[in-house]
Amino acid sequence: MANRIPAAAGVGLRFPHHGVALRPTPGVNWLEVHPENYLLDRGALVHLRRAREHLPLSLHAVGLSLGSVDGVSRHSLQRLRTLIDELEPGLVSDHLSFSVANGHYLPDLLPLPYTEEALEVVAKNVDAAQEALGRQLLVENPSVYLAPAAQDFDEPDFLAALVKRTGCGVLLDINNVFVTATNTGQDPNVLLQGFLAKLPREAIGEIHLAGHTTRHLDSGQRLLLDDHGSKVGDAVWALYRAAIAVLGRVPTLVEWDNHLPEWQVLAAEALQTDAVLDALHGPMLEGLPLAFDVTVPG
Amino acid sequence: MISVPPLSLAQWQSDLSAFALHGAADASARLLPHLKNSPVSAEAALAVHAACVHSALRSALAQRVPTVVALVGEAFFATMAESYARAHPPTAPQLSGWGEGLPVFIAAMPACAAYPWLADMAAFDLALDRVAWADPEDTGPALQLTPEMALVASPGLAVLRCRHAVDRLRDAVAEATSGNEAALAAELLEAAPRCYVFWCAEDAAVRCREINEALAEVLETLFLSYAALETVPEIPAERLAELAEALVALPAVRLVSTAS
Numbered sequence: 001m002a003n004r005i006p007a008a009a010g011v012g013l014r015f016p017h018h019g020v021a022l023r024p025t026p027g028v029n030w031l032e033v034h035p036e037n038y039l040l041d042r043g044a045l046v047h048l049r050r051a052r053e054h055l056p057l058s059l060h061a062v063g064l065s066l067g068s069v070d071g072v073s074r075h076s077l078q079r080l081r082t083l084i085d086e087l088e089p090g091l092v093s094d095h096l097s098f099s100v101a102n103g104h105y106l107p108d109l110l111p112l113p114y115t116e117e118a119l120e121v122v123a124k125n126v127d128a129a130q131e132a133l134g135r136q137l138l139v140e141n142p143s144v145y146l147a148p149a150a151q152d153f154d155e156p157d158f159l160a161a162l163v164k165r166t167g168c169g170v171l172l173d174i175n176n177v178f179v180t181a182t183n184t185g186q187d188p189n190v191l192l193q194g195f196l197a198k199l200p201r202e203a204i205g206e207i208h209l210a211g212h213t214t215r216h217l218d219s220g221q222r223l224l225l226d227d228h229g230s231k232v233g234d235a236v237w238a239l240y241r242a243a244i245a246v247l248g249r250v251p252t253l254v255e256w257d258n259h260l261p262e263w264q265v266l267a268a269e270a271l272q273t274d275a276v277l278d279a280l281h282g283p284m285l286e287g288l289p290l291a292f293d294v295t296v297p298g
Numbered sequence: 299m300i301s302v303p304p305l306s307l308a309q310w311q312s313d314l315s316a317f318a319l320h321g322a323a324d325a326s327a328r329l330l331p332h333l334k335n336s337p338v339s340a341e342a343a344l345a346v347h348a349a350c351v352h353s354a355l356r357s358a359l360a361q362r363v364p365t366v367v368a369l370v371g372e373a374f375f376a377t378m379a380e381s382y383a384r385a386h387p388p389t390a391p392q393l394s395g396w397g398e399g400l401p402v403f404i405a406a407m408p409a410c411a412a413y414p415w416l417a418d419m420a421a422f423d424l425a426l427d428r429v430a431w432a433d434p435e436d437t438g439p440a441l442q443l444t445p446e447m448a449l450v451a452s453p454g455l456a457v458l459r460c461r462h463a464v465d466r467l468r469d470a471v472a473e474a475t476s477g478n479e480a481a482l483a484a485e486l487l488e489a490a491p492r493c494y495v496f497w498c499a500e501d502a503a504v505r506c507r508e509i510n511e512a513l514a515e516v517l518e519t520l521f522l523s524y525a526a527l528e529t530v531p532e533i534p535a536e537r538l539a540e541l542a543e544a545l546v547a548l549p550a551v552r553l554v555s556t557a558s
Binding site: 036037040041042044046062063069073075098103104105106108110111113117118145147150184185217219221222225 | 337395502
């Protein structure tokens with residue numbers, strides 16, 4: 001199976017769907033997994049190898065900790081490289097955040113202040129990761145809950161500077177744009193337009209769509225949580241359409257991690273994604289290998 | 299106006315991590331002057347990160363020890379998991395392998411002193427989980443008996459010693475969960491030393507069987523420490539034949555032909 005990710009909808013593959021993912025499913029054009037889930041569990045890797053025989057695969061890491069002042073673990077990079085060499089994924093990504101500090105790994109995408117110092121650190125780490133992995137990395141905009149008082153960049157500027165310095169790509173998570181904007185008192189449309197205006201079009205290699213929940217705090221305040229545990233919301237679909245209108249067809253993942261629904265629910269959201277892509281830019285030519293990524297004018 | 303000294307990125311990361319994991323008050327005190335309330339208060343936003351970290355760790359641990367969770371309940375387990383996470387935070391992102399120290403931690407936890415079987419149950423759950431990682435297509439370690447015959451261990455082969463019959467306790471928990479609460483009989487919690495062997499079968503299912511101590515030692519010596527049969531300690535020579543027979547009869551190992 002060709003390894004290029006088609007500019008169409010894909011879904012996040014999680015363990016309960018290992019079996020059903022082997023069946024051809026309309027809307028599911030490619031798969032994405034968290035590589036960390038397959039580094040110890042050789043049994044799960046057997047399932048992933050089988051799935052990879054049927055569909056292109058993307059690896060979406062959560063543990064490289066690209067923002068860590070201590071650098072990226074060589075061991076983590078070596079293990080990821082081994083998996084990449086075996087599975088030949090079409091895309092490899094991780095987040096603009098840190099999760100390792102004081103020698104501990106914390107399973108959260110902890111935020112960075114967007115400062116010159118942070119840019120130096122992230123750029124150095126992305127360079128090291130791309131060299132070790134032998135390929136371009138996509139870096140995802142995270143969901144932000146904390147707002148640092150003093151920053152040198154806004155998020156789009158920071159990512160644009162990172163792209164310029166390292167040659168990395170960007171995984172633009174539309175749900176994260178909405179969550180971050182809402183949690184930090186920004187207009188989601190303005191933040192999205194910032195990304196679209198400041199990032200080179202060719203740098204955006206993938207888009208993520210996901211659900212979020214609203215947490216009502218004791219203080220009466222409202223916070224959006226990027227929990228990937230529900231369907232993509234209407235406001236996020238609207239942002240997605242706005243992004244795709246500017247960007248053209250981009251590989252787009254429907255991502256669930258919690259309250260995982262039936263495979264068909266994921267497939268339905270993937271079909272909805274394809275419908276947006278097709279409506280704005282015409283359908284992909286039938287009969288041609290998806291890897292050729294040919295589109296017809298709309 | 300009081301100026302706030304800048305916070306280095308290293309300090310930011312150390313403090314945010316310390317607060318998220320330990321709730322360290324000094325860490326949040328250093329961070330707060332560098333955070334805006336926009337529109338959610340900075341304290342609340344910090345607390346969300348701490349909650350996310352512990353929720354993810356609790357969930358990862360619960361997946362590895364489901365019987366422990368069923369026995370102690372979600373609320374007790376949440377407290378236990380948070381304490382364990384603070385004492386033994388993960389050092390790598392492969393959370394499916396985090397929690398190996400839980401049995402020892404439980405055994406030393408004052409709140410668990412009344413439940414001496416709980417540490418064994420955690421060890422049993424973890425053993426089952428580890429075996430599930432095995433690649434069922436990978437042949438396990440082999441012991442060449444003759445030029446033509448070898449004993450091959452199934453993938454994931456492991457031996458566990460417990461002071462309680464936790465296999466029966468686990469079955470009873472499953473029954474109780476299905477509505478038969480009478481299955482959880484008090485005598486299941488009494489001390490009853492057991493040895494277990496675990497393996498991944500050819501159909502990829504995780505199997506477990508109770509074995510005697512002598513067979514446990516043979517398995518460990520032959521397949522888990524890669525020694526020779528004669529080196530099995532404290533087993534009379536006259537029992538070796540009997541043990542070899544038991545070994546061959548065990549589905550966790552297979553006698554295979556290696557003749558070309």
